[in-house]
Amino acid sequence: MAATESEKCKFLIVGGGIAGVTCAEQLASQFPSDEIILLTASPLIKAVTNFKQVSKVLEDFDVEEQPHSFLEERNPNVRVIQSAVKALAADQHTVCTEDGRRYVYEKLCICAGARPKLITHGNPHVLGIRDTDSAQVFQKRLSSARRIAVVGNGGIALELVYEIEGCEVIWAVKDKAMGNTFFDAGAAQFLVPQLESAKPKAPAICKRTKYSTEACFVLGPEHQEQSAAERGELGSALGPDWHEGIKLKGTKEVSHKVHFEYQCEISQISYENTLAFPEHGSDQTESTADKELWPVYIQLTNGKTYGCDFIVSATGVIPNTEPFVRGNNLEVAEDCGLKVNEHMCTSEPDIYAAGDVCTTAWEPSSLWQQMRLWTQARQMGWYAAKCMAADTLGQSIEMDFCFELFAHITKFFNHKVVLLGKYNAQGLGRDHELLLRCTKGHEYVKVVMQRGRMMGAVLIGDTDLEETFENLILNQMDLSAYGEDLLNPNIDIEDYFD
Numbered sequence: 255m256a257a258t259e260s261e262k263c264k265f266l267i268v269g270g271g272i273a274g275v276t277c278a279e280q281l282a283s284q285f286p287s288d289e290i291i292l293l294t295a296s297p298l299i300k301a302v303t304n305f306k307q308v309s310k311v312l313e314d315f316d317v318e319e320q321p322h323s324f325l326e327e328r329n330p331n332v333r334v335i336q337s338a339v340k341a342l343a344a345d346q347h348t349v350c351t352e353d354g355r356r357y358v359y360e361k362l363c364i365c366a367g368a369r370p371k372l373i374t375h376g377n378p379h380v381l382g383i384r385d386t387d388s389a390q391v392f393q394k395r396l397s398s399a400r401r402i403a404v405v406g407n408g409g410i411a412l413e414l415v416y417e418i419e420g421c422e423v424i425w426a427v428k429d430k431a432m433g434n435t436f437f438d439a440g441a442a443q444f445l446v447p448q449l450e451s452a453k454p455k456a457p458a459i460c461k462r463t464k465y466s467t468e469a470c471f472v473l474g475p476e477h478q479e480q481s482a483a484e485r486g487e488l489g490s491a492l493g494p495d496w497h498e499g500i501k502l503k504g505t506k507e508v509s510h511k512v513h514f515e516y517q518c519e520i521s522q523i524s525y526e527n528t529l530a531f532p533e534h535g536s537d538q539t540e541s542t543a544d545k546e547l548w549p550v551y552i553q554l555t556n557g558k559t560y561g562c563d564f565i566v567s568a569t570g571v572i573p574n575t576e577p578f579v580r581g582n583n584l585e586v587a588e589d590c591g592l593k594v595n596e597h598m599c600t601s602e603p604d605i606y607a608a609g610d611v612c613t614t615a616w617e618p619s620s621l622w623q624q625m626r627l628w629t630q631a632r633q634m635g636w637y638a639a640k641c642m643a644a645d646t647l648g649q650s651i652e653m654d655f656c657f658e659l660f661a662h663i664t665k666f667f668n669h670k671v672v673l674l675g676k677y678n679a680q681g682l683g684r685d686h687e688l689l690l691r692c693t694k695g696h697e698y699v700k701v702v703m704q705r706g707r708m709m710g711a712v713l714i715g716d717t718d719l720e721e722t723f724e725n726l727i728l729n730q731m732d733l734s735a736y737g738e739d740l741l742n743p744n745i746d747i748e749d750y751f752d
């Protein structure tokens with residue numbers, strides 16, 4: 255196609271992450287005689303494999319980073335084009351890419367993901383982790399580090415702090431407990447001992463695809479070209495087990511050495527050792543000032559200062575909306591995501607959005623909330639494709655069942671973690687109670703009850719309770735009569751509710 259020519263297509267998808275790829279594959283199967291074009295900024299796409307419906311709403315799958323040809327071979331009517339979108343003209347149904355091409359679409363789905371929300375921009379001592387390239391940059395810097403600071407309290411910070419070995423970690427957490435996005439203080443307490451003990455030598459068996467960064471480190475840093483992350487290119491987000499196969503080791507002969515600083519944020523980043531520095535793990539006083547020099551110092555809002563080799567900013571993400579919102583009437587939510595309604599439609603005609611780039615603006619079920627997670631990226635990509643198909647064919651479509659109940663399986667600190675419904679009593683106010691069962695080092699079970707109904711649960715360890723609890727949350731049965739017996743380990747709860 256000549257540079258100035260326009261290409262027409264029925265379905266145009268932007269983004270080669272889980273949301274975009276799932277959307278393209280679903281449309282390809284529903285419209286086998288139409289070509290689906292997928293535009294992506296990244297050289298690899300993310301493919302879902304071995305998809306398993308674990309229960310009604312819990313799902314499990316592997317993720318593979320693959321060349322574009324993988325998707326095209328699996329779906330002969332999908333064409334993948336590597337070029338970032340630089341502009342959208344919604345009124346003309348046109349998208350322009352960086353390589354100078356124009357695409358005129360009938361229906362467009364934006365699945366451009368999100369990028370790390372950094373505590374500061376343009377500072378070489380502050381890294382964000384988002385994709386394989388930024389994980390490589392992180393690994394390279396860590397390999398010569400003695401101490402790093404991690405800021406943030408979500409899933410990425412949790413995984414990082416557990417995975418890093420051979421390096422002191424100062425973990426600045428704005429909440430009262432670690433992992434606030436996923437847990438309460440009780441669950442955090444259950445997991446903390448894992449950070450105080452050495453990491454198991456052999457990792458737990460991981461059936462998901464590994465992200466290998468070996469090739470990047472064959473040459474010394476001086477011989478390496480600037481990585482894509484350093485150039486600010488837009489790769490797709492990592493996901494479960496991204497750290498498997500990546501050696502996250504610093505220069506010290508220690509396993510875990512984590513120092514928590516709760517209820518604080520970074521107030522200042524400085525480069526001079528003018529501030530008092532404490533002995534690691536002890537309270538700071540002038541007399542314990544650090545003798546070592548560090549490339550960078552963080553001053554925390556609690557008044558303490560630490561030196562470190564670099565800072566990892568794991569404080570959430572910002573949706574990649576810039577090229578799409580410019581010059582259009584796309585409504586954007588407070589968290590900067592593209593607002594979508596219950597049909598995954600944005601505020602512009604024939605434009606849908608799915609995955610990390612979007613913010614759900616419909617009235618959600620009382621048991622579901624949006625979280626920028628791998629599972630929701632897949633579900634939204636799939637459902638957006640169903641909505642695009644239904645609108646094209648003039649059919650009606652009902653909201654997919656997966657949006658009835660929030661459900662997520664993951665692994666933190668080598669423990670299986672299942673989160674269901676309002677697992678942290680989100681939005682329930684004070685009108686709820688918690689039932690707990692905990693066996694140190696083995697399992698942690700928490701259920702959130704409201705007026706006798708189960709509203710959510712956190713299951714850590716191999717509890718085998720996920721299916722039963724999922725049913726109890728979904729059917730909203732009055733469980734008042736069972737009281738604390740619900741978590742009595744001597745009662746086989748599955749038989750109880752058969």
Ligand code: FAD
Nearest residue numbers: 269270271272273295296339367490491492609610627628
């Ligand atoms: P992405 O995967 O980010 O894909 C976006 C795509 O859009 C990319 O291909 C990108 O190149 C492309 N793109 C962007 N802008 C443009 C443009 N202008 N033009 C063309 N293409 C563009 N989730 C979990 O469920 N469990 C976990 O344990 C977990 N761990 C994580 C660990 C890390 C380190 C990170 C960063 C994320 C983690 N997540 C996890 C979150 C999960 O990875 C994301 O929610 C999910 O991958 C989002 O998928 P997506 O398809 O919406 O976006």
